[in-house]
Amino acid sequence: MAFETEKTVYWTWVSKTVNHSRGQARKDQGCLRGIDLEVRQSKAVKRAIIRKQNREFWNSKFGFRGRIGFKKQNTAETTNDLKGFNNGSIAGNKKRKR
CATH class of the missing domain: 1.20.5 (Single alpha-helices involved in coiled-coils or other helix-helix interfaces)
Known part of the structure; x- marks a missing residue:
């Protein structure tokens, strides 16, 4: 709601209220009116x-x-799918001599 004094408009905040008779919140409230x-x-x-x-x-x-819905992870098809990796650079046992 707005009220004017000396050509200056002041805005007041209208808080949300619930219409208990219908059990619904009024949609137009909770915003600046005017x-x-x-x-x-x-x-x-x-x-x-x-x-x-x-x-x-x-x-x-x-x-x-x-990126709307992510695909399944850690399934049987994806565990052996290493197409994005270099197969020679997969880390093995660090303590074992090669």
Whole structure:
């Protein structure tokens, strides 16, 4: 809610309350009221741009739909899968003479 004194607008915080008769929290409360529609829309546009930039960064780093769900680890197929390693450099027994 806003009230004006000498052409200065002061904003007051409206706290969240629960409508006990319906058992639901009111969605419009818990925000600054009195902000004109243009400012609200411009904030929403800025928020959407930031989210889009974050998504573009994430896609460039991990690929489209990358790192959403991790694959199973330590299964029978993956224990012998050493394609990312050099097989000659696998450490053996350190105390054994070679």
